[in-house]
Amino acid sequence: MxxxxxxxxxxxxxxxxxxxxxxxxxxxxxxxxxxxxxxQDAGFNGLVGMIISQQVSVQSAKAILGRLLEQVGEITPENILALDDDGMKAAGLSRPKQRYTRALAEDVLSARLQLERLSEMADDDVIDHLIQAKGIGRWTCEVYLLFALKRPxxxxxxxxxxxxxxxxxxxxxxxxxxxxxxxxxxxxxxxxxxxxxxxxxxxxxxxxx
The missing domain is CATH 1.10.1670.40 (Endonuclease Iii, domain 2)
Structure with missing residues (x-):
C-alpha cells in the first residue's frame, strides 16, 4: 500500500x-x-498486504512486505506456499499471519476464492466471498473494497x-x-x-x- x-x-x-x-x-x-x-494493489498481492497490515502501523507493514518480497521475489500463491517457516519468520510475519497467507494461497489455487470475479460483484457479495478465507474479516474486506476496488x-x-x-x-x-x-x-x-x-x-x- x-x-x-x-x-x-x-x-x-x-x-x-x-x-x-x-x-x-x-x-x-x-x-x-x-x-x-x-x-492498494488488487488481487492476491493486495490481500496479502492487507493481512500483513492488520494491527500494525503502516511503516511496520511496509517493512514486512519489503522483506517478504526479498524472500519470494514476487508475491504469488505458488511462491508463498514454497516459502518455509524460517523465511516467513525472517520477513517478520507472525505465526497467525503465516497461516493466513498460506491459507489464502491455497484458497486461490483451489479456486475456492475467485479474486478475478470481485470487480464484477456488488459490495456485499465481495464481503461474503472474501470472508470465507481464514484471517480475513469484515475490516479487511471493507478496506479492500475501498482501496483496491475503489468502491465509492x-x-x-x-x-x-x-x-x-x-x-x-x-x-x-x-x-x-x-x-x-x-x-x-x-x-x-x-x-x-x-x-x-x-x-x-x-x-x-x-x-x-
Missing part, C-alpha cells in the same frame, strides 16, 4: 459535497484539506482510528461502536469512502493519533 504526500484530487468533489451537508466535515476540511493519495460508498466501521476520529469530529464523549459508526455515516451516502479517507486524514492531521 502506498501513501504518498500528494493531495488526492479525486476526493475533492465528494468531500465538498459532504461539507455542504455536514458542518462538522466542512470545518475539519478547511483545517485539514485533502487527504494524500493512497492506493464503504465505511470500515470497526477501524479504531476511524472511530477515534469520528469521536473528535462529532464531539462525542465515547468512541462510537461499529454500529454507531454506520449510523453516524449514513447521511454521508453515497460518499462514505471519501468520508472514511477523510477521517483517517483527520486522525493524523489533527493530532488525535
Amino acid at each position: 502506498s501513501d504518498k504526500k500528494i493531495p488526492d484530487e479525486a476526493l475533492r468533489a465528494p468531500l465538498e459535497a459532504l461539507s455542504r451537508q455536514d458542518p462538522d466535515v466542512a470545518k475539519a476540511y478547511i483545517e485539514c484539506g485533502l487527504p494524500p493519495t493512497r492506493s 460508498d464503504v465505511m470500515p466501521a470497526a477501524d479504531l482510528a476511524l472511530q477515534e476520529a469520528m469521536k473528535h469530529l462529532k464531539g462525542l464523549e465515547n468512541r462510537p461502536t461499529p454500529k454507531e459508526m454506520y449510523e453516524l455515516s449514513e447521511s454521508w451516502r453515497p460518499f462514505r469512502s471519501a468520508g472514511a479517507r477523510f477521517l483517517w486524514h483527520y486522525y493524523r492531521h489533527a493530532g488525535i493519533a
